[in-house]
Amino acid sequence: MDRVRWADVRDLVVRVLGPVVVLCGLVVGLGLAVVGPLAGPLTEEDAVNQALADRRSGTWDAITSVWSFLGSTQAIVGVCLLVSAFVLWRCRDWRLALVPAMAITLQLGLYLTVTALVHRERPSVNRLESLLPMSSYPSGHVGASTALYLSFLLLASRIERAALRRAVSAVCVLVPLVVAFGRLYRGMHHVSDVAVGMAAGACCALLAYAWYRHRVLTPATAD
Numbered sequence: 001m002d003r004v005r006w007a008d009v010r011d012l013v014v015r016v017l018g019p020v021v022v023l024c025g026l027v028v029g030l031g032l033a034v035v036g037p038l039a040g041p042l043t044e045e046d047a048v049n050q051a052l053a054d055r056r057s058g059t060w061d062a063i064t065s066v067w068s069f070l071g072s073t074q075a076i077v078g079v080c081l082l083v084s085a086f087v088l089w090r091c092r093d094w095r096l097a098l099v100p101a102m103a104i105t106l107q108l109g110l111y112l113t114v115t116a117l118v119h120r121e122r123p124s125v126n127r128l129e130s131l132l133p134m135s136s137y138p139s140g141h142v143g144a145s146t147a148l149y150l151s152f153l154l155l156a157s158r159i160e161r162a163a164l165r166r167a168v169s170a171v172c173v174l175v176p177l178v179v180a181f182g183r184l185y186r187g188m189h190h191v192s193d194v195a196v197g198m199a200a201g202a203c204c205a206l207l208a209y210a211w212y213r214h215r216v217l218t219p220a221t222a223d
Contacts, residue, residue, distance in 0.1 A: 031118030071141030146201030
């Protein structure tokens with residue numbers, strides 16, 4: 001197993017943390033617009049939450065509870081640790097195994113920063129979960145699930161068996177989508193909150209994987 005190099009840390013700062021700071025600024029700026037000049041036009045999206053709330057049933061309440069849990073901190077961290085441990089054991093590549101953890105850590109830092117600066121009220125429907133009412137933007141559940149499962153999707157490209165690769169890839173695409181639907185159905189987020197959360201999570205996963213790819217393709221003598 002390769003050792004940690006100074007270039008790993010240097011590239012982490014330059015290629016990951018720097019861009020994430022810029023991304024965070026963009027998400028905050030968009031959020032301030034969402035609660036400011038865009039607040040009026042965006043009231044149109046409340047119709048989506050209301051339509052879903054009007055069609056609730058006990059069965060779908062239970063199903064979306066599970067789907068929503070897939071994006072919770074407990075589920076995200078637990079799955080990340082299991083998969084990262086498996087990748088480390090199977091591939092003996094600590095950088096590759098670090099990609100999912102890096103992706104969700106970046107997303108968490110971004111989420112905490114944005115919610116501390118942007119306070120958007122959750123949809124005005126009966127909510128099926130009790131969380132802070134002014135933390136609607138962006139969706140942390142959707143952001144975390146997107147960051148984690150997109151990083152898994154990128155790692156899955158290394159699977160040699162085509163059938164297994166396609167099956168794993170399908171799951172990785174599906175999970176963030178069902179989490180997003182669950183958060184909307186349960187009245188926890190607006191459509192724009194989910195969209196921004198998914199975009200931010202995707203960027204975090206891509207940055208983490210790009211760091212890995214750069215380190216792999218960079219000759220050791222360049223360190």
